[in-house]
Amino acid sequence: MRKLERRQNKRNLVTLAITDMHQLQAWYMPFIAQGGLFLQGNHDYQLGDQFFLLLDLLDEIEQIPVAVKVVWVAGQGVKNPHKPGVGVQFTDPDNTAKDKIETHLAGVQGALSATATM
Secondary structure, X not given: OOOOOOOOOOOOEEEEEEOOHHHHHHHEOOXXXXXXXXXXXXXXXXXXXXXXXXXXXXXXXXXXXXXXXEEEEEOOOOOOOOOOEEXXXXXXXXXXXXXXHHHHHOOOHHHOOOOOOO
């Protein structure tokens, strides 16, 4: 098991609740190797930072724990319609989060609106 460095002033555990399909489709980043999510908001993470994400995904009964690495940073100056936040890549070898997300999104990706990142 990988050990994450404790970073001063940064959280090593972040929770994210995705409550509807539109939100899931907007925040999922299938173009990232191993899959990833966009975490909207003001974060002080930098490229390469690693932390654990506890994901509450739609109707899943249990939270999905996943190790992630920051691969995308959208700062305060990002222009509309985009929002500030960070993109994280899933780094778990079993990739449970990616499998569950893609199962939920099967057949609907083209039917929903644009994503938060592209």
